Amino acid sequence: MSETKKKSEFAKQPREDKAILTFGYIVLGLFLIAIIVPVIYIIFASFIDPVTLQNKGLTFDFSKWTLTAYERVMSNAQIWVGFKNALIYSVLFTALSVVVTLLAAYPMSRNDFKGRGFFNTIFVITMFFGGGLIPTYLLISNLGMLDTIWAILLPGAFSVWNMIIARTYYRGIPQDLQEAAEIDGANEMVYFFKVLLPVCTPIIATIAMWQFVGMWNSYFDAMIYLNSASKQPLQLVLRSILIQNQPEPGMVSDMQSTAERAQLAELLKYATIIISSLPLMIMYPFFQKYFDNGIMAGAVKG
């Protein structure tokens, strides 16, 4: 039905419009192909025997397919340590950040809040100006937070940008709700937790998703603040495998020749990419309905 309807709408267009539309669809199609092809290539390549892959490229001769790479990556302890740490850091960071940000946004959203201008200035300045890498690093060091989870969780926990977005969202909530609550004798705490938060789920979900994905995918803070292998998040483990060409000890060491080791190390990259990206790839479609909401809130000027 919709197919025929679309066709008829397309057919109704004047000729030059058809040309523009066709060209546009081709551009969009090419972009989609450019996104999909590398992903499919990596997926297929991860199953192919390293020697064959290097000599012939992709093959559909299934006798050359193997799960070796997956077995080796999955049986490596450091990958799992990375997963575990990334999960702990991301969950705690998201929880902490969402709580601090949502709380701060509430007084900042109220017109009667005394000192709002002062606090706003204090917060907004930090969006444009900061101490930079070394002073921040020395502070973390002086606080004794090097190589601890606090160096990962605390410095970025309060996001001014997310606070502005939450504040804008609060202001969009009808004032009647607050007035009704005040008449009922509810104080700030009751109003905030019982009345305001329950109607703010879309923005809470959006901010939570941003913070979670941001923490899960970042490596810089972990690289400069954490030294112990046991504390490394997934992205740092990936970095040594994918960027520094240093597979985890034990992944390739049983291979006889250097060439074999190099080939296997290449293959391990494909499997590592798939395994490490899978969790977010599976999760993000479930959040799609929140994307537009959150972005819309963010689009409103702070």
Place this chain on the structure above:
Amino acid sequence: MRKSSPGTSEKLAGGGGRLHNTVVYVKQHWQLYLLFLMPAFLLTIIFRYIPMGGILIAFTEYNPIRGILASEWVGFDHFKRFLSSPDFLSYLMNTLKLSVYGLLWGFPAPILLAFLLNRIMSAKTKQKIQLVLYMPNFISVIVLCGIVRILLSPTGLINSLFGTQTNFMTMPQAFRTIYIASGIWQGAGWASIIYTAALSNASKDLKEAAVLDGANIVQQIKAVEWPAIKDTVLIQFIMSVGNIMSIGFEKAYALQTDLNLASSEIISTYVYKKGLLDGDYGFSTAVGLFNTVINVILLITMNKIVERMNEGNGI
């Protein structure tokens, strides 16, 4: 006191009243200050403002044992050293080129995508396309750079397509193209959301009226769609220009190889290497501060320009 003119006493009373009002307000609403705002305020002061004090390090030969104030004061020596070093211009230009070219190519891409998406009639098809477009955004920087390195390696997909064996990752002249193209690959779809949202807000009726009036696509875009997203485009543009000097460390560092440094060494990677790898704290802080100051100047200038263009409405 009694002899003071009525005006003054009124003012005094007003001032005292205001102070009194504030005290009463704070007492009444102490929860707003202590429970709601305090955590964010403390985090900001500790992790944002204290490091600003640490900027003084840029003017010293910093000695970690002595601390900032007892370290030898060298004034602007670090800045002079950086500005007069032969590498200065190279790092500055690498930073500027990477972000300016990135902006030129990367900024229009999501707008174009949003226009195209807006022409997809079926909501279901549109949603499926969006799902694919958003996907790369959820890939990490490390994995993205891992994929790039694999595809561009001498035996990788790109080379086997053309039957060549070029090692792109070692070519300084290829770095910017790789960085910008992979950035569009990863980010254009996600960045298009904001424009798609603005476009879908453009009144459907308005567009139908335009179609009835016999407007062709170009006219529709001019009369209906462009006005709907113009403000969003402007805001996004200012913010991008304001962030030109704060181009990310993570991706540039992950795409660096020893051989492409001639174009891949930007100020942020240089600050990291000088400061944390070489331990030259004072110098590194000075370079970082130089970067921040340029960024702030750019931002203020942009805001002024927009205020002029937009009849006094800056950001």
